Amino acid sequence: TMSKQTLSFQTEVAQLLHLVTHSLYSNKxxxxxxxxxxxxxxxxxxxxxxxxxPALYEDAPNLEIRVSFDPEARTIxxxxxxxxxxxxxxxxxxxxxxxxxxxxxxxxxxxDQKQDAxxxxxxxxxxxxxxxxxxxxxxESRRAGLPPEQGVRWTSRGTGDFEVEPITRAxxxxxxxxxxxxxxQEYLNGWKLKSIISKYSDHIGLPILMEKExxxxxxxxxxxxxxxxRHPGRxxxxxxxxxxxxxxxxxxxxxxxxTDEQYQEFYKAISHDFENPLAWTHNRVEGSTEYxxxxxxxAKAPFDLWNRDKKGGVRLYVKRVFIMDDAEALLPGYLRFVxxxxxxxxxxxxxxxxxxxxxxxxxxIREGNTRRILSLLExxxxxxxxxxxAEVSPEDKAKEGKYSQFYxxxxxxxxxxxxxxFANRERIAGLLRFASTQSDTVSVSLADYKARMKExxxxxxxxxxxNLNAAKNSPQLEIFKKKGIEVLLMTDxxxxxxLGYLTEFDGTPLQSVAKGAADLGKLQDEAEKKxxxxxxxxxxxxxxxxxxxxxxxxxxxxxxxxxxxxxxxLVVKEGGMSTQMARLLKQMGQ
Ligand code: ADP
Ligand code: MG
Numbered sequence: 001t002m003s004k005q006t007l008s009f010q011t012e013v014a015q016l017l018h019l020v021t022h023s024l025y026s027n028k029x030x031x032x033x034x035x036x037x038x039x040x041x042x043x044x045x046x047x048x049x050x051x052x053x054p055a056l057y058e059d060a061p062n063l064e065i066r067v068s069f070d071p072e073a074r075t076i077x078x079x080x081x082x083x084x085x086x087x088x089x090x091x092x093x094x095x096x097x098x099x100x101x102x103x104x105x106x107x108x109x110x111x112d113q114k115q116d117a118x119x120x121x122x123x124x125x126x127x128x129x130x131x132x133x134x135x136x137x138x139x140e141s142r143r144a145g146l147p148p149e150q151g152v153r154w155t156s157r158g159t160g161d162f163e164v165e166p167i168t169r170a171x172x173x174x175x176x177x178x179x180x181x182x183x184x185q186e187y188l189n190g191w192k193l194k195s196i197i198s199k200y201s202d203h204i205g206l207p208i209l210m211e212k213e214x215x216x217x218x219x220x221x222x223x224x225x226x227x228x229x230r231h232p233g234r235x236x237x238x239x240x241x242x243x244x245x246x247x248x249x250x251x252x253x254x255x256x257x258x259t260d261e262q263y264q265e266f267y268k269a270i271s272h273d274f275e276n277p278l279a280w281t282h283n284r285v286e287g288s289t290e291y292x293x294x295x296x297x298x299a300k301a302p303f304d305l306w307n308r309d310k311k312g313g314v315r316l317y318v319k320r321v322f323i324m325d326d327a328e329a330l331l332p333g334y335l336r337f338v339x340x341x342x343x344x345x346x347x348x349x350x351x352x353x354x355x356x357x358x359x360x361x362x363x364x365i366r367e368g369n370t371r372r373i374l375s376l377l378e379x380x381x382x383x384x385x386x387x388x389x390a391e392v393s394p395e396d397k398a399k400e401g402k403y404s405q406f407y408x409x410x411x412x413x414x415x416x417x418x419x420x421x422f423a424n425r426e427r428i429a430g431l432l433r434f435a436s437t438q439s440d441t442v443s444v445s446l447a448d449y450k451a452r453m454k455e456x457x458x459x460x461x462x463x464x465x466x467n468l469n470a471a472k473n474s475p476q477l478e479i480f481k482k483k484g485i486e487v488l489l490m491t492d493x494x495x496x497x498x499l500g501y502l503t504e505f506d507g508t509p510l511q512s513v514a515k516g517a518a519d520l521g522k523l524q525d526e527a528e529k530k531x532x533x534x535x536x537x538x539x540x541x542x543x544x545x546x547x548x549x550x551x552x553x554x555x556x557x558x559x560x561x562x563x564x565x566x567x568x569x570l571v572v573k574e575g576g577m578s579t580q581m582a583r584l585l586k587q588m589g590q
Pocket of ligand 2: 034037038126127
């Protein structure tokens with residue numbers, strides 16, 4: 001067995017702790033949400049482990065969380081009878097940050113308090129948020145299945161190090177004891193704690209208990225003189241505990257019983273986001289595969305959206321039992337920004353990641369989720385802008401501008417779907433928005449474009465470039481400008497790759513203006529065609545000379561009708577790699 005030892009926090013933890021206490025100051029209340037969420041996670045874990053080992057419940061099968069406070073000692077204690085921690089687990093889990101992308105996250109911090117608070121929130125400060133209100137935290141725990149003598153006490157002042165020592169603890173589970181800072185004494189108040197719990201933690205499926213309090217009038221100042229008055233009264237604890245939350249998991253409740261604010265707070269709790277979500281969809285899906293689906297679209301992209309190791313945002317439950325919190329199999333990669341909960345009625349409780357990949361039910365859920373999110377996006381897109389005189393319900397009115405906001409944050413990710421999700425390609429294509437020679441803002445849909453096509457125009461023209469300016473000023477656009485033909489301007493890094501998968505939209509081919517002869521087809525009149533042919537003939541000797549001089553550089557030299565002001569431009573042969581793609585590959589070192 002071990003004795004008392006002092007250990008240092010991992011460097012990142014020390015840095016994070018410093019930031020937490022300094023940047024999250026205006027969001028103090030969240031400490032309770034985080035600690036209750038850990039308590040609830042611990043109960044979920046116990047329930048899961050007990051599926052194969054019911055003895056872990058010992059003599060306390062009713063999982064619960066208790067919150068109490070002690071005005072004299074100036075402490076708040078959050079106790080759960082969940083899975084608990086062994087000494088080694090306390091050292092590992094409370095002394096290091098195991099999350100991937102920790103380094104990247106640290107590098108992103110700017111020193112600007114408000115901005116950093118957002119980022120820290122996204123990253124999920126979890127347990128360390130206790131230090132926003134506490135100058136010392138004591139954790140006492142005993143892992144389910146271990147004997148009482150193998151309990152552990154972990155203590156820290158949230159600076160460089162922490163202490164661990166063995167204790168005897170009869171009760172399974174964990175108590176987190178916060179020694180409140182001088183300026184956080186306001187939390188020593190039952191009413192205040194209750195109101196925070198009902199705001200932030202009402203969705204928790206387990207009972208959260210607090211000791212009932214009762215008003216007690218002060219004693220008479222002088223028992224012999226009624227008129228002398230009484231000492232001030234106070235709230236006193238009654239020894240009776242009551243449940244202060246609804247104690248039913250939010251997603252299991254009927255929609256009509258859930259307020260927008262409750263949906264929003266639940267989102268914040270599972271996503272660690274500070275902002276409200278942009279939109280959500282909540283459904284009970286019935287049929288051959290039954291499940292509850294509560295999915296959210298965030299308002300802002302997370303800092304690690306492009307991190308490939310990033311965990312997904314969907315939690316999987318099976319019949320209310322928590323199974324895993326990053327069930328990638330439940331959504332395709334291009335919807336990785338979606339957060340939420342799936343609660344399946346059909347999957348086995350012992351489902352593993354491997355099994356998830358192969359399960360038919362999972363495939364059905366994944367397809368259902370995908371369709372649901374695409375519908376949600378289509379609905380937002382439809383109501384992004386209303387005509388000034390349109391009659392619009394307040395509900396639809398509230399959707400204005402949301403799709404543009406979504407697209408600015410996640411449009412580039414959505415495009416990955418063109419290459420990833422063939423079944424929904426047409427729907428994804430319908431959701432794309434671009435800038436064009438007629439619109440500086442990224443707002444032109446392929447359908448808008450089609451509606452504006454010139455008589456005789458047979459293709460949707462686009463150009464890819466590094467930025468909007470480069471795209472707009474490309475000599476390849478000259479003839480299109482002259483003829484008033486709209487060209488989509490694509491500047492996302494993924495465009496070149498993604499558009500490779502979209503050869504046509506609604507029956508009209510897409511064509512890069514940088515490729516091949518950029519045949520204008522019927523848009524070119526007879527006179528122009530004839531002039532071009534004559535020029536080609538007349539310039540034959542010159543072309544031959546140029547071709548000889550540039551033979552190591554280019555494959556062909558042609559007379560072109562696409563230029564108006566510029567003397568020459570580079571094009572890529574049909575089916576070849578575009579200049580933008582070549583540049584991209586070069587950047588990546590290929
Ligand atoms: P997260 O909850 O995202 O994993 P936290 O910082 O909130 O991150 O918690 C860190 C870890 O500490 C948890 O993953 C868990 O292993 C452990 N932990 C925290 N609180 C408890 C608790 N009440 N019971 C058991 N383990 C806990
Ligand atoms: Mg946590």
